[in-house]
Amino acid sequence: MPNCKTIAICNQKGGTGKTTTTVNLGIGLAKQGKKVLLVDADPQGDLTTCLGWKDNDSLPTTITTKLSEIMREENGNPHFGILHHEENVDLLPANLELSAMEMMLVTTMSRETVLRTYLNKVKNDYEYILIDCMPSLGMVTLNALAAADSVIIPVQAQYLPAKGMTQLMQTIGKVKQHINPNLKIDGILLNIVDNRTNLAKSTADALRKNYGSVIKIYHSAIPMAVKAAEVASKGVSIYKYEPNSPAAKAYAELTKEVLADGRKKERLHSADAR
Numbered sequence: 001m002p003n004c005k006t007i008a009i010c011n012q013k014g015g016t017g018k019t020t021t022t023v024n025l026g027i028g029l030a031k032q033g034k035k036v037l038l039v040d041a042d043p044q045g046d047l048t049t050c051l052g053w054k055d056n057d058s059l060p061t062t063i064t065t066k067l068s069e070i071m072r073e074e075n076g077n078p079h080f081g082i083l084h085h086e087e088n089v090d091l092l093p094a095n096l097e098l099s100a101m102e103m104m105l106v107t108t109m110s111r112e113t114v115l116r117t118y119l120n121k122v123k124n125d126y127e128y129i130l131i132d133c134m135p136s137l138g139m140v141t142l143n144a145l146a147a148a149d150s151v152i153i154p155v156q157a158q159y160l161p162a163k164g165m166t167q168l169m170q171t172i173g174k175v176k177q178h179i180n181p182n183l184k185i186d187g188i189l190l191n192i193v194d195n196r197t198n199l200a201k202s203t204a205d206a207l208r209k210n211y212g213s214v215i216k217i218y219h220s221a222i223p224m225a226v227k228a229a230e231v232a233s234k235g236v237s238i239y240k241y242e243p244n245s246p247a248a249k250a251y252a253e254l255t256k257e258v259l260a261d262g263r264k265k266e267r268l269h270s271a272d273a274r
C-alpha cells in the first residue's frame, strides 16, 4: 500500500485525550475507507482496553514483544499478534510490560529507532498508522517520534501549560535535528473543551498568538462530553456508541481535516516527482 502516513498522538501532559483521539480519529479514518493500524505505546495499555481487550496483561504478543524481537535481531512474523477490531482497525496492543522497555532501550544500539525498524516491516499494509504515546518524553515516546512522519498534539484548555508545550516543542526539535529530519507537527487539537467557559476561547487565542504562525490549530475542537468519557469502557468508537453526539461530529470533522492534510501532501509529492 503506497504512502503510509505515521502520526504520533503526543503530549507529555497526562489526560489530554491522546487515547480517546487515537481511537476516534483512527476509526474515523477507517470509516473513510483507509487501512489503519493503531499502536499502543503506553504501558497503561488504555488504547488496548478502550478497544475492548480488557485483560491486556494476558495478551501473549504486544508492542513489547515486537520491540524485543528487533533488539535481539530476531526475524519473527511482524504481523503475528496484531489484533483486529470490529470497526475495521488493527491494533498493536500494550500492557504493563512496556514499562520495562524504557530501561532496556537505554542500553540498546540505535535505541531511538527500534519502533521505526519494526513499523517499517508492516507499513506497506497500511495507509495510516497512529501511535498513542504515553504521558512522558522517555525512550518509548522518543521511539514514537522517530517512527512518525508527523505529530498531533491534543491540548486541554484548562491546563494549557506553557512550559510543558515549550518542552514538547524542544523535544520534537531535537528529534528532528538528530533522528528524524522530516518530522512535522500536523497540528494542535483543542480537546475536552468545556464550552460553558470562556477559557477554551482564550486558550485557543493564546495558542494562535504563540504558535499560530508556525503550527496549525485544528478548526475542529472536541467538546467535553460525558458520552466521550463513557465510551472508553464500551470497547467501541464514539461513532458506534453515540453517533449523533457533538463529540462524534467533532471527531468526524477532525478526520476530514487530517485527510485533507494527507491529500495536500500527496499533491506536493506528485508535483515534486514531475
Ligand SMILES: Nc1ncnc2c1ncn2[C@@H]1O[C@H](COP(=O)(O)OP(=O)(O)OP(=O)(O)O)[C@@H](O)[C@H]1O
Pocket: 013, 014, 015, 016, 017, 018, 019, 020, 021, 042, 044, 046, 133, 134, 135, 191, 192, 193, 222, 223, 224, 225, 226, 228, 229, 230, 232, 247
Ligand atoms: N471529549 C471528552 N469529554 C470528556 N471526557 C473525555 C473526553 N475525551 C476523553 N475524556 C476522558 O478524559 C480522560 C483522559 O482521556 P484519555 O485517556 O484519552 O487521555 P490521555 O491523554 O490518553 O491520558 P494519559 O496521558 O493518561 O495516557 C479519560 O477518562 C477519558 O475518558
